[in-house]
Amino acid sequence: TQLLEQSPQFLSIQEGENLTVYCNSSSVFSSLQWYRQEPGEGPVLLVTVVTGGEVKKLKRLTFQFGDARKDSSLHITAAQPGDTGLYLCAGADNYGQNFVFGPGTRLSVLP
Amino acid sequence: DSGVTQTPKHLITATGQRVTLRCSPRSGDLSVYWYQQSLDQGLQFLIQYYNGEERAKGNILERFSAQQFPDLHSELNLSSLELGDSALYFCASSVEGVRSYNEQFFGPGTRLTVL
Numbered sequence: 001t002q003l004l005e006q007s008p009q010f011l012s013i014q015e016g017e018n019l020t021v022y023c024n025s026s027s028v029f030s031s032l033q034w035y036r037q038e039p040g041e042g043p044v045l046l047v048t049v050v051t052g053g054e055v056k057k058l059k060r061l062t063f064q065f066g067d068a069r070k071d072s073s074l075h076i077t078a079a080q081p082g083d084t085g086l087y088l089c090a091g092a093d094n095y096g097q098n099f100v101f102g103p104g105t106r107l108s109v110l111p
Numbered sequence: 112d113s114g115v116t117q118t119p120k121h122l123i124t125a126t127g128q129r130v131t132l133r134c135s136p137r138s139g140d141l142s143v144y145w146y147q148q149s150l151d152q153g154l155q156f157l158i159q160y161y162n163g164e165e166r167a168k169g170n171i172l173e174r175f176s177a178q179q180f181p182d183l184h185s186e187l188n189l190s191s192l193e194l195g196d197s198a199l200y201f202c203a204s205s206v207e208g209v210r211s212y213n214e215q216f217f218g219p220g221t222r223l224t225v226l
Contacts, residue, residue: 033214042113042201042217043154088154092213099167099213103153 003027004089004102012108016078021105023089024071032072032091034063037104043088079109114138115218117202123224129190132221136183136204142166143185144203144215145177154201160185161207192225199223 005024013019023032031050035043047056049065049072056063060083062075076083090101114137124130136143145157156169160179171177174192179185189196199222203215 031213035217040199040220040222042115042203042220043215044113045214045216048214090215099156099215101154101156 029091134202140204
């Protein structure tokens with residue numbers, strides 16, 4: 001069974017600060033996704049990374065897939081209160097099966 | 112708006128009762144997933160259907176069951192409800208295929224409260 005770990009579990013920062021959250025596994029993933037979930041709503045897909053070493057940027061968010069496709073990071077520059085939410089990583093194994101979600105990082109950006 | 116619809120949005124019921132949650136996937140999506148999320152918890156995968164057939168099973172209790180109909184909508188049935196079943200239940204859909212990467216689009220959820 002593949003597992004995804006995320007760190008930190010909780011993060012509270014001031015508006016304007018930078019932050020990085022991590023998603024790690026001992027298994028190789030064929031692809032990895034990041035979602036953001038706001039309280040009481042469904043998760044929203046932010047990005048999918050599929051190639052080892054791949055870097056994708058989405059405005060102030062930068063996503064990186066590890067060279068070995070076992071880990072990923074999400075970096076937010078100049079965080080804003082609107083970035084507050086639960087950030088979830090999720091991935092599928094090399095056969096595209098066994099899709100799993102990590103436990104999430106709960107981010108709070110204070111004005 | 113993800114294109115995935117779930118009804119009802121809220122459901123309040125008593126212990127021992129049975130409820131049915133409904134999900135309509137995005138147009139063209141063949142896969143439907145069900146998840147349970149308790150307060151301040153992560154997403155717990157329950158079950159996946161693809162084009163009417165069960166494809167994967169997670170930590171779904173025997174009191175819970177699901178099905179996907181020919182028109183691709185899905186229903187999650189929860190019976191003999193217990194207080195601990197109170198949670199948000201999410202449905203997600205995805206396009207299956209070599210390049211789909213299982214990207215899932217989530218509905219707004221059904222908040223179930225068992226009293």
